[in-house]
Amino acid sequence: MPKKEQIREAAIKIIARDGFFNATTDKIAKEAKVAVGTLYNYFTSKEEILDYIFAVEFEKRAAFYQNMKNWRMDWFLKINGILNFHLQEFQKEPDIAIILLAERMNAHRYGLTSLANFSQLSLIISAILQQGIDEKKIRPCNTQNISLFISGFLNELLFAITTKTTANTAAENYNHNFDNLEQSLDEFCTLLKTSLAVSAPES
Amino acid sequence: MPKKEQIREAAIKIIARDGFFNATTDKIAKEAKVAVGTLYNYFTSKEEILDYIFAVEFEKRAAFYQNMKNWRMDWFLKINGILNFHLQEFQKEPDIAIILLAERMNAHRYGLTSLANFSQLSLIISAILQQGIDEKKIRPCNTQNISLFISGFLNELLFAITTKTTANTAAENYNHNFDNLEQSLDEFCTLLKTSLAVSAPES
Amino acid sequence: MPKKEQIREAAIKIIARDGFFNATTDKIAKEAKVAVGTLYNYFTSKEEILDYIFAVEFEKRAAFYQNMKNWRMDWFLKINGILNFHLQEFQKEPDIAIILLAERMNAHRYGLTSLANFSQLSLIISAILQQGIDEKKIRPCNTQNISLFISGFLNELLFAITTKTTANTAAENYNHNFDNLEQSLDEFCTLLKTSLAVSAPES
Amino acid sequence: MPKKEQIREAAIKIIARDGFFNATTDKIAKEAKVAVGTLYNYFTSKEEILDYIFAVEFEKRAAFYQNMKNWRMDWFLKINGILNFHLQEFQKEPDIAIILLAERMNAHRYGLTSLANFSQLSLIISAILQQGIDEKKIRPCNTQNISLFISGFLNELLFAITTKTTANTAAENYNHNFDNLEQSLDEFCTLLKTSLAVSAPES
DNA sequence: GATGAATGAGAGTTCATTCAT
DNA sequence: TATGAATGAACTCTCATTCAT
Structure with missing residues (x-):
């Protein structure tokens, strides 16, 4: 495997587990079975590794979205x-889910360029909604708001997934788990549909 | 002002600005116009300051929720x-909004006890929804899922508020701003209502 | 009890348990049921407390020695x-034993005046020995050397007492314990006597 | 010179001069002409440096003792x-003498493993004495006690050496100095011999 | 390119001492 | 005299980054 990829995967594992600040370059290098110095042959700084992780994920999603346009x-x-795609991605690579969720604020604070890209994704959702409106399939609404609801749902789902593993002691039966992620997603979609869809014109 | 409060407020400011890890005890102490050592007369560690910030906020919300039950x-x-209450709180103290959003993952990682409390709040929303269902005002649904949507909405709104201040270069006109937070909130409520409310029984 | 004495006793307890450097003024004050500030009404520094502990012990011994001259x-x-006196003192107050042994080097390093006094004690032993020589009861020898052996014996006995409590796992049966302190002392005295005493002149 | 050795020697110098607690990592590093961080590439903590110092010294002695068995x-x-060996060692490296003497209590308090080894050495002395008894060269006695006297003598000699350099103001002429260390040792050996040795059987 | 020992600024935390009450 | 909150210099230890090999 190319070294850069090797490092990226190690970094994902460590950052997901320990958080960006507790993820030392030593730990990442060890996980990647590489010397610390090698990190700096592929990245100029620890931050850049995080940036790269975000960038790769963005590319994956962008490719999907691009494809979806057709x-x-x-x-x-x-x-x-789209929601299913994300959910599957996160189930495939939960560590990515954790990082995207937990470190986006750090990414933002460090002005990592890759993060900005992610906001483009919500534009695509907006566009889909707009098209729905134009085609009279969706009632008039602020598409931006709706796409914000959608992102919010996804993120909150992730947070629930990510944190519940340890926190559920008392309220055991109130916690979501992987089994009903799909159910959650379906309920959310139902909510969107019932609220947004223009009822079929009565004849 | 009591010293502990003085420190709490300084910490909020610094942590909101720099993030928990970059918020050094020196900076917090300087902001609080207090010696570093003084921090440790009121808190046993830097983490405990974060814990306390979360705890105070939880109390505020819990008080509101308690009151609301009547x-x-x-x-x-x-x-x-509830949504309006949160929005107002965050508009009053945007720094709190940033911390609640950005550091909850750290809080979770450190096992801060105060964070666990927050999940109680969503139970209250669930309870309200359940009552609505019982009273046939809301169609049958998984109340837990819906309350998750609600939290997600709030958090995403916050993230949008928090990050847009610096990030809006390209997609200027797509960004939310404080002016239309209420509009966003209204749209979300409309969405909830139209989807969940049982249409008044026709006579 | 006078405050100064109260503090001295607390300090003995804490310093014996934790060592001079780990004995914080807070801990001493708490043990003495006194505010930290009060310490500084009776002593100018933490070091001075140690000095005072040494001084009090010196006085006890000096009084005994003085009395003994008669x-x-x-x-x-x-x-x-003399040896019995010391042993009894240390059995009565083991904490004192620990401190005298463990902190005399610190006392020396800090140039505490009270420590210097202790060397006077060995002069008294020397004097006793010298008198023995003069009276032809002891064979000619370097009294200073012998008094050094005596101090060495006492200190090593203390070290053995002090450390054995935790260290004896494997070589259990090789360890000294309180029961045979007297036996040790007797054997040492025998050794001194058989070596030093001039055999009674034969008639 | 290997870095670890370089650090060990610097630490010996500083700890001997200032005591373990006043020997800051900064001072040790500076003395070793090394960055502070480098200390931690070779030792996990400051305590471990002390442990290592003790361990190296123990090895030296153990090697000598092992050899001596033959x-x-x-x-x-x-x-x-044995006594001569120790004396020479300490004259060669007086700093080691100071540390062994002054810090053994700290070593004990921190539970440093290397310290425990030293007690093995006194077992060897006991064994030598026991053999003497078995061979009827030494009168019956508690070998353990005698070996305790021997250790005590050595330690006290060291303390005298170590402290006299600064403390001798009043009793100048009573102080030991390097010149008569051998004389002290000889006198001690004489004392042991005259007391313990079984007089040659008369024909 | 790959290495990993060396670096040293900077982190969180402690604690002897002071001083207003 | 007694207090104990406030102080801040100094501590041990960490870790992103460098660079000679």
């Missing part, structure tokens, strides 16, 4: 598809 | 009231 | 008496 | 040899 389907199915 | 009003107005 | 007895019984 | 000589010459 889909010929209902707005609702598209949104549903 | 309200005699529609589920929808209650939810609306 | 004794009318054999050199051997005098030495034996 | 000696074919009288018990008395063996004991004499």
Whole structure:
């Protein structure tokens, strides 16, 4: 495997586990089975590693979104598809989920360029919604707001997933778990649909 | 002003600005116009300061929620009231908003006890929704999921507020700003209402 | 009890347990049921407390030695008496023993005046021995050397007492304990006597 | 010179001069002409440096003692040899003498493993004495006690050496100095011999 | 490119001492 | 005299980064 990839994967593991600040370059290097110095042959700083992690993830999503543009389907199915895509990604790589969620604020604080890209993604959702409106499939609404709701849902779902593993002692039965992620997602989609969809014109 | 409060406020300012890890005890002490040692007369560690910040905020919210239980009003107005309360709080003290959002993952990682309390709050929302269901005002649904949507909305709104101040270069016109927070909130409430409310039984 | 005495006793307890450097003024004050500030009404510094502890102990011993000068007895019984006196003192107040042993180097380093006094004590032993020599009861020898052996014996006995409590795991049966302190002392005295005493002139 | 050795030697110098607690990592590093961080590449803590110092010294002594077991000589010459060995060691490296003496209590308090080893050495002396007894060269006695006297003598000699350099103001002429260390040692050996040795059987 | 020992600024924390009450 | 909150210099230890090999 290329060294840079090796480092990226090690960094994901360590940062997800310990957080960006507790993820020392030593630990990352050890995990990557590489010398500390080697990190600096591929990245100029520890921050840049984080930046790169975000960038790679952005690319994955951008590729999916780009591809999706060609889909010929209902707005609702598209949104549903997007949410499903994210959920699957996070289930495949939970560490990524943790990092995207936990470190985005750090990424923002350090002015990492890759983070800015992520806001583009919500534009795509907005665009889908707008198209729905234009096609009279969705009632008039502020698409930006709706796409914010959607991001919020995804993030909160992740936080619930990420934190519940340790925190659920008393309120055991109130906690979400991986089993009903899909159920959560479905309920959210239902909520969106029932609220936004223009009822089929009565004949 | 009591010293502990003085320190808490200084810490809020510094942690909101620099993040928990970059918020050094020196900076906090200087901001509080206090010697470093004084911090340790009131807190046993830097982490405990963060814990205390969370605890105070939790108390504020818990007090509000407790009080709210006596309200005699529609589920929808209650939810609306809660969201408005939070929004006002955050507008009053944006630094708190930033910390609650950015550091909750750290709080979780350090096992700060105060964080666990926050999950109680979502139980209250669940309870309101459940009552709505029992009273046939809300269609059957998983109340836990819905309360998760609500938290997600609030957090995402905060993130948008928090980050836009610096990040809006390209997509200027797509960014939210303080002026339309209320509009966002209204739209979200509308969405909830239209989706959840059982249409008044026709006579 | 006078405050100064109260503080001295507390300091003995804490310093014996934790060592001079780990004995914080806070701990001493708490043990003495006194405010930290009060310490400084009776002592100008933490070091001075140690100095005072040494001084008090010196006084006790000096009083005994002074008194002993009037004794009318054999050199051997005098030495034996001195050793017994010390042993009893240390058994009465083991904390004192620990401090005298463990902190004398600190006392020396800080140039505490009270420590210097202790070397006077060995002069008294020397004097007793010298008298024995003059009276032809002891063979000619360097009295200074012998008094050094005596101090060495006492200190090593203390060290053995002080440290054995925790260290004896494997070589249990090789360790000294309080029960045979007297036996140790007797053996040492025997050794001194058999070596130093001039055999009674044969008629 | 290997870095670890460089650090060890610097630490010996500083700890001997200032005591373990006043020997800051900064001072040690500076003396070793090394950065502070480098200390921690070789030792996990300041305590471990002290432990290592003790361990190295123990090894030296253990090697000597091991070698000595093969000696074919009288018990008395063996004991004499051991005492001479120690004295020479301490004259060669007086700083070591100071540390062994002054910090053994700290070593004990911190539970440094290397200190425990030193007690093994006194077992060897006991063994030599026991052999003397078995061979009817030494009168029956508690070997453990005698070896305690021997250690006590050595330590006290060291203390005298160590402290006299500064403390001798009043009793100048009573102080030992390097010139008569050998004389002291000889006198001590004489004392042991005259007291312990079984007189040659008369024909 | 790869290495990892060396670096040293800077972190969190402690604690002897002071002084207003 | 007694107090104990406030102080801040000084401590041990960490870790991102460098650079000679």
